Amino acid sequence: MLKHANPNLSREDMALLLREHGITPTHQRIEIAHTLFSRCEHLSADQIMASVNLRHSETSKATVYNTLKLFLEKGLIREVIVDPSKVFYDPNTAPHHHFFNVESGELTDIEADAMQISGLPELPQGMVADSVDIIVRIRPSHSGGLHA
Structure with missing residues (x-):
């Protein structure tokens, strides 16, 4: 399990990470995982979607939210709720x-x-x-x- 973001991670690394957690690595899931794990920051769903769509504009808000929910369920990320209107996703699960x-x-x-x-x-x-x-x-x- 990754504990900290690493800017040198490849998309192949992301596909392997997803498989290790029982997640089928689709193109969009790989891009969302890469956005989360290659940056040293906590991101909101909107920030993740904006980053992913810089490379591939076909990713919908529903796909981002569904993927984040799946990553949470599989223990790949954690959710940090600052207040009801501010939710961040943290790839550091330690x-x-x-x-x-x-x-x-x-x-x-x-x-x-x-x-x-x-x-x-x-x-x-x-x-x-x-x-x-x-x-x-x-x-x-x-x-x-x-x-x-």
């Missing part, structure tokens, strides 16, 4: 957290070992913790906020 710049809209990684969580609330009976995702919302200090 445990980590995020900074979200509320002014620029940029999402960046925080290594998991850079944060400590001292405890979780008691879980409902019969439940186990699956993961903990922390989003730290930031803004430039000149724009006000909690500690301007």
Whole structure:
């Protein structure tokens, strides 16, 4: 499994990655995977579609969303929901957290070992913790906020 984006990945690498996850590598799936895994950034579905359509304008919004859903189901990417209107897709599936710049809209990684969580609330009976995702919302200090 890839943990970080790599700009040197070929489309053949993407086809192999998809096959390893039980996904039939169609042309459009390969292009979407290449967009996700060759860049060192978190992308929205619209950004992915725009990037894919720079090379091949036949990819529809429905195809992008359906492919992202498939990639999520197969554990190839993770979804980072900053708020209901801002969803990013992250090819780094290793445990980590995020900074979200509320002014620029940029999402960046925080290594998991850079944060400590001292405890979780008691879980409902019969439940186990699956993961903990922390989003730290930031803004430039000149724009006000909690500690301007």
